Amino acid sequence: MKATAFALFASINLLCAADTPTIKATAADVPYxxxxxxxxxxxxxxxxxxxxLPVIFWIHGGGxxxxxxxxxxxxxQAFVEKGFVFVSTGYRLLPEVDxxxxxxxxAKSLGWVHKNIAKHGxxxxxxxxxxxxxxxxxxxxxCIDDRYLKAEGVPFSVxxxxxxxxxxxxxxxxxxxxxxxxLRVHGFPMPKQGHRVKFxxxxxxxxxxxxxxxxxxxxxxxxxxxxxxxxxxxxTMQARRLEAVLKDAGIPAxxxxxxxxxxxxxxxxxxxxxxPATKVLFEFVTDALKx
Numbered sequence: 339m340k341a342t343a344f345a346l347f348a349s350i351n352l353l354c355a356a357d358t359p360t361i362k363a364t365a366a367d368v369p370y371x372x373x374x375x376x377x378x379x380x381x382x383x384x385x386x387x388x389x390x391l392p393v394i395f396w397i398h399g400g401g402x403x404x405x406x407x408x409x410x411x412x413x414x415q416a417f418v419e420k421g422f423v424f425v426s427t428g429y430r431l432l433p434e435v436d437x438x439x440x441x442x443x444x445a446k447s448l449g450w451v452h453k454n455i456a457k458h459g460x461x462x463x464x465x466x467x468x469x470x471x472x473x474x475x476x477x478x479x480x481c482i483d484d485r486y487l488k489a490e491g492v493p494f495s496v497x498x499x500x501x502x503x504x505x506x507x508x509x510x511x512x513x514x515x516x517x518x519x520x521l522r523v524h525g526f527p528m529p530k531q532g533h534r535v536k537f538x539x540x541x542x543x544x545x546x547x548x549x550x551x552x553x554x555x556x557x558x559x560x561x562x563x564x565x566x567x568x569x570x571x572x573x574t575m576q577a578r579r580l581e582a583v584l585k586d587a588g589i590p591a592x593x594x595x596x597x598x599x600x601x602x603x604x605x606x607x608x609x610x611x612x613x614p615a616t617k618v619l620f621e622f623v624t625d626a627l628k629x
Contacts, residue, residue: 361418378443380428381408384418388423388459391459393423394425395467396410402431405472444486448480452491468501468502470504498560500563510548513533514534562580567604
């Protein structure tokens with residue numbers, strides 16, 4: 339198991355090797371916890387002379403067990419050039435903490451941004467949340483289940499949009515059933531560190547930690563752009579499921595399937611001017627900020 343885990347984290351690091359941002363943070367290693375764990379910090383990227391600019395709050399991926407807030411590729415530069423303040427947050431990871439503690443870290447981080455981002459040129463009333471992979475699940479949940487942000491004094495009214503990128507766990511029970519059925523019908527053993535275990539290993543927790551469970555009218559849930567890899571059946575169905583539940587509640591939502599790409603590349607390419615998902619993303623944030 340140790341060798342397998344090492345190989346997994348090594349592969350994550352290789353995928354993220356080109357993730358170094360092309361611009362430097364204007365404020366790095368800023369703690370949001372008290373006292374702050376080394377992972378409870380944010381990096382902030384602001385244009386020169388920034389004042390009252392909309393904010394992108396970004397949550398990295400890594401299976402809730404890996405990744406880092408510095409692994410963000412072209413996104414800071416792309417958003418800064420378009421007049422945004424870009425914030426990349428870290429958070430504690432499994433197995434050091436449990437899943438709900440990760441949710442609370444994200445909320446605490448966003449709470450810090452809401453209270454302090456004006457000092458860095460951002461508008462605390464115009465925040466758009468995004469994340470990739472595990473970060474997509476975290477972004478969706480934090481923008482739908484309002485209990486976490488309420489605990490940090492952040493009203494949903496400041497959230498102008500959410501763009502989860504290629505997540506597979508907006509509906510955790512559906513993902514577990516899909517993955518385990520595939521293994522079972524082909525005679526393979528169940529994973530020892532799969533989603534069932536990561537999300538608490540009880541049906542009640544699996545539902546509780548699913549964004550779709552908490553969608554409801556009248557909560558102030560922001561518009562969603564759900565980016566996904568078109569050729570990935572599991573992530574495509576999860577994106578369509580979240581889109582449908584949001585639309586049923588009267589919340590603007592659009593799922594966009596990026597073609598000729600894969601799970602790491604859809605993230606790596608965000609910010610490239612010739613990237614179709616980037617084009618759709620910037621159209622989304624422009625429209626979201628008009629409302």
